[in-house]
Amino acid sequence: MKQRTLAGRQVSAIGLGAMPLSMNNDKEYPSFEDAVATVHAALDAGVTLIDTADIYAPDGEEMGHNERIIAEALRTWDGDASSVFVATKGGITHGEGGAKVRDGSAAYLRSAVEKSLDIFGVDQIALYQYHRPDRSRVYADIMSGLKALQDDGLVRAIGISNASVEEIQIAIDVLGEGNLASVQNEFSPKHPGSVDELRFCGERGIAFLPWSPLGGTGGGARRVGDRFSTFREVGEAHGVSPQQAVLAWELALGSHVIPIPGARRAASIIDSAQAADLELTADEVTRLSESVGIFDD
Numbered sequence: 001m002k003q004r005t006l007a008g009r010q011v012s013a014i015g016l017g018a019m020p021l022s023m024n025n026d027k028e029y030p031s032f033e034d035a036v037a038t039v040h041a042a043l044d045a046g047v048t049l050i051d052t053a054d055i056y057a058p059d060g061e062e063m064g065h066n067e068r069i070i071a072e073a074l075r076t077w078d079g080d081a082s083s084v085f086v087a088t089k090g091g092i093t094h095g096e097g098g099a100k101v102r103d104g105s106a107a108y109l110r111s112a113v114e115k116s117l118d119i120f121g122v123d124q125i126a127l128y129q130y131h132r133p134d135r136s137r138v139y140a141d142i143m144s145g146l147k148a149l150q151d152d153g154l155v156r157a158i159g160i161s162n163a164s165v166e167e168i169q170i171a172i173d174v175l176g177e178g179n180l181a182s183v184q185n186e187f188s189p190k191h192p193g194s195v196d197e198l199r200f201c202g203e204r205g206i207a208f209l210p211w212s213p214l215g216g217t218g219g220g221a222r223r224v225g226d227r228f229s230t231f232r233e234v235g236e237a238h239g240v241s242p243q244q245a246v247l248a249w250e251l252a253l254g255s256h257v258i259p260i261p262g263a264r265r266a267a268s269i270i271d272s273a274q275a276a277d278l279e280l281t282a283d284e285v286t287r288l289s290e291s292v293g294i295f296d297d
Helices: 032-044 065-076 106-120 139-151 165-175 192-204 229-238 242-252 266-277 282-291
Strands: 003-006 009-012 049-051 085-090 092-094 100-102 125-130 155-161 180-184
Touching: 032 065, 032 266, 065 085, 065 106, 085 106, 106 125, 106 139, 125 139, 125 180, 139 155, 139 165, 155 165, 165 180, 165 192, 180 192, 229 242, 229 282, 242 266, 242 282
Parallel strands: 049 085, 085 125, 125 155, 155 180
Antiparallel strands: 003 009, 092 100
16 A cells, blocks of 8 residues: 555555444444454555554443454454554543543553553554643643653654644644654544644644544445535546545645544445545545635635
């Protein structure tokens, strides 16, 4: 598969968003064995980037469920697991009654990183992304806590998720120019609102990882061609699925863009992976962008 740069390494242009294996709007999950098999299918299709998070777990399950799926998939895959880049996230935990709460304190993030290290059986997380802003804390202080983890060697590269342009700049200021590896925001035809962050990252050489790039679980991804007919039409012109047209469009928005479509079934990620080889014309890219309200500056 074609490659892109993330945290100084070459990774597949299409990654696997592993969340739906453990958390989705349908609340329907594959068995642990089937989830591992889906990850294996992604790896066999040339995917070398997997995105996970400690909070991804079915209701009532302990944190780390999704990370354990990935760890087992890497352990049992018959390929070269050292070629796979795993990014995980932290900053959300369980509060009273199982409610999800945000905690950006340095002590909590350190404990979360240590648990992820234990699950993966490694000494260093390749890319650790701060999951969602804890609005009770100063963002710069949270970034300082992450930098301490990097300075201590527990984290090789740092990213942020669900961040505004202002928060991206704060992260750059604290971590140092060139030291923010990634920004992972929701971005799709359904949710094009992060285009400013996408462009801001492109100007600064920061990888932008669209999550839910096809429209999310619960049918959004499956129905993207019905809801956004232009993508279906472009896909049909190339003899591919509308999902491939969406991902190819996102890739065409910048060489720093690395979509991470989710998948519960092997067939889904195998189809998505093929988008890396789909070349859209400049006119098609413009037409698709304008169809969702994105125009050139």
